[in-house]
Amino acid sequence: MSDVLSGTSTGHHAGHDVPTGWRRWVFATNHKDIGTLYLIFAITNLMVGGVMALLIRAELFEPGLQIMRPEFFNQLVTEHGLIMIFGAIMPAFVGFGNWMIPLQIGASDMAFARMNNLSFWLLPMSSVLLLGSFWVPGGAPAAGWTMYAPLSTQMGPGMDLSIFAVHIAGASSIMGAINIIVTVLNMRAPGMTLMKIPMFAWTWLITAFLLIAVMPVLAGAVTMVLFDRHFGTSFFNAAGGGDPVMYQHIFWFFGHPEVYIMILPGFGMISQVIPAFSRKPLFGYASMVYATASIAILSFMVWAHHMFVTGMPVTAQLFFMYATMTIAVPTGVKVFNWVATMWRGSLTFETPMLFAIGFIFVFLIGGLSGITLAMAPLNIALHGTYYIVAHFHYVMVAGSLFSIFAGWYYWAPKWTGYLYNEVRGKIHFWGSMIFFNVAFFPMHFLGLAGMPRRYADYPAQFTDFNQIATIGAFGFGLMQVYFLFWVALPTYSGKGRQRATPKPWDGAQGLEWTLPSPAPFHSFETPPQVE
């Protein structure tokens, strides 16, 4: 971790205008304001996607329930996935990146402040298109978030809206990625060499590289779907000589790196939180950086493990199976490094640390079920079952979302200037942890027993585990409402909250903690010197 040597500019509000009113937000160019906008957008979408998840779970509470039409159920499944991925998880990480990267590397702002504004304001348009698709003839797309052909080539205009929404979200991601790359590479404080930048900035740099590499693939795939739908091409239409399986190849060539796009910044945040509450430097910083880069590189070589059942030669199955298992090595390096950081550390268990440890625990479960699914023979048996649903929710919810919560609790004092309520934070953690496992662990058993995903109904033998899962899901959803209204909003409003010192965590390291809390509107106007 970098230490400040001298010349720290703590910034100030005096002597200049801070924009106010709606103009501050609509025309925002300050990285902190844009970061806040991203976070507000993400939590809004988290709630919208969460309501969809609860509707799905309500329908699955008992066999034979007809709360909604099965087509609508499938629309909800699709939109839940798209909104959580493109509307909640990714924007949340970009929000964290906007807020923290300049502060961590000693930069005054992001490199392209106006483009930063544009990349944010594209996102609401994307969400409007996604949600608006419910109100067009035929409703929202019901092909799953992967928009597999030929389903996607046959659906109503809702699919077109979703395709445009994905395009817009992709353009926004690319602009965000360019901004982060230029900022991290060019605007580091003097003395902060690449191997000194904080892990969160490192993981975002690698994530940005991944985004730029794979976003054209997604854009190409959905454009080809659009062409098949409206311009008479037959890329994915078997009747016209096309190949629907090719869509899956292209999609997952984007889709698997996308999984890492949604988890690598989370790894970075956990790598910031654990050393702070262990009061030790991160164990194996260099190996963490190399492990992150290795995961990114390997993510390009494993896409077909999502497609074992489409039929492929045994050699290809073996290649993708072993390549997928190889990812466990750098991921294991990370987990061991986090544990080694805690080893003989002076540990305390404030909420960020609880979420970080919780993250390791649940992410490990998700990782291990991933290893199970990497094995082609098992994958063929478990494909399309609730085992898959359990696996990716352990990775995406318990992995990404818990890391986002760890990051929020860790940096919220720096953003808001107030300490959150520790007791409520712990209630949020334990409630989330328990209800998450109640909701998703039984899905492993459902999957092993053969319950298929994306069906509105099921045979009676799956009832018990589904009911447990539904109760857990509602509990988990309520905990997030609790977080929003009883933890986050009171912290932002500051009513009755204790003021945060510049460095509220005694073990925290890094340039961001040299600034006052809340971080001033303009910070690091003069770059600090890093030892």
Add this chain to the structure above:
Amino acid sequence: MTQLAGGEPEVRQVWKMARNCAISPSQFFMFYCLLVVVSFATAGLCAAFGAPAVLPFAGVELLVVGALFLLYARHAADYDLIELSSGCLLIERSDGARFQRFELNAHWTRIRLQSAWNPKIEIRCAGQCVLVGSHVPAHRRALIVGELRRSLRNAEIAPLRDAVAGHAPVSYGK
């Protein structure tokens, strides 16, 4: 403060206003090349296996990335340098490929902050006008104007002060 050799006027104060740039242009270019190779390899692979639409998207994306990188890199090393020496205010401006150098008489120089939106620091002398300060945040420019004015004032009374203190007076001749 820098002492120039060979009887040149003593430099009293230097202000350098520049962006912080942590990477050399060649390193930045190498990073871009890496992006191009990875993106085109990916897109080429897709195109080779029947997904040609990926290639134009990759091309457009890399063009945008390249244009923005170039935009940033062209001005990454820009700076405004103001050097106050005996009687002389030397201003150097590096703006992309343009380099300008002005030598102004410090006694005749007037410094003010423009009243426009996003005001620059205006340095006027004998009909010449030089605008500097675009590399520092707008709200800090007023502070710099104050600092420059103070230094110019001090420079005017310095010969007298030096004479009283028994030092050799500094020549203000151009």
